[in-house]
C-alpha cells in the first residue's frame with residue numbers, strides 16, 4: 001500500500017514549535033481533514049500514522065482524529081488509548097497488511113513529525129508528499145527534512161487548490177510532490 005505524506009511547513013522548513021504548530025490556518029486544517037478522510041470506497045477509511053509527540057500535540061477533544069484509523073509510533077509506550085500503537089513504522093505497515101485491517105482501509109497518510117516524515121519519504125512505498133508552503137519564516141524547533149528534488153516531481157491533484165491563498169495575513173500555497 002502506498003504512503004502519502006502531508007505537512008505544512010514555513011519558508012525556513014519549520015513545522016513545529018514547543019509541541020504545537022506555530023501558525024493557525026483554518027483553510028489548511030480543512031484541507032488536511034478533507035484529504036486524509038477522503039476515500040473512493042465509502043465503506044473504507046484511511047489510516048493516519050504519526051509519532052507520539054504529534055499525537056500529544058492534538059488537543060484531547062480532537063483525538064483520535066475522527067473517521068480515520070489513528071496509528072501512533074512509540075518505543076516508550078505500549079499502548080496509547082484509542083490508537084493502534086506500534087514500535088516502528090515497519091511494524092505498523094506490517095500490521096496493516098493483516099486482513100483485519102487491509103480489507104477496511106484505503107489510503108495511508110503519514111502526518112508527522114520530523115523523523116517519521118524522513119523515514120516515510122525514503123520508504124519504497126512512498127508515493128506523494130502534500131506540502132502546504134507557508135510563505136514566511138516562523139520560529140520553530142522541529143523542521144521538515146529536505147525533499148530530494150531529484151526523487152520527486154511536482155504534480156497536480158484536483159482536490160488541491162492550484163492558487164496561493166491567504167488567511168490572517170499569512171500567505172500559503174499547496175504543492176504535491178510525487179516520487180519519480
Ligand SMILES: NC(=O)c1ccc[n+]([C@@H]2O[C@H](COP(=O)([O-])OP(=O)(O)OC[C@H]3O[C@@H](n4cnc5c(N)ncnc54)[C@H](OP(=O)(O)O)[C@@H]3O)[C@@H](O)[C@H]2O)c1
Nearest residue numbers: 008016019020051052053054073074075076088112113114
Ligand atoms: N506542520 C505540520 O504539518 C506538523 C505535522 C506534524 C507535527 N507537527 C509538529 O511537530 C512537532 C512534533 O514532531 P516531532 O518530530 O517533535 O515528534 P514526532 O515525530 O511526532 O514524535 C516523536 C516520537 O515518536 C516516536 N517515534 C517516532 N518515530 C518512530 C519510529 N520510527 N518508531 C517508533 N517510535 C517512533 C518516538 O516516541 P517515544 O519517545 O514514545 O518512543 C519519538 O520520541 C509538534 O510541534 C507538532 O505540532 C507539525
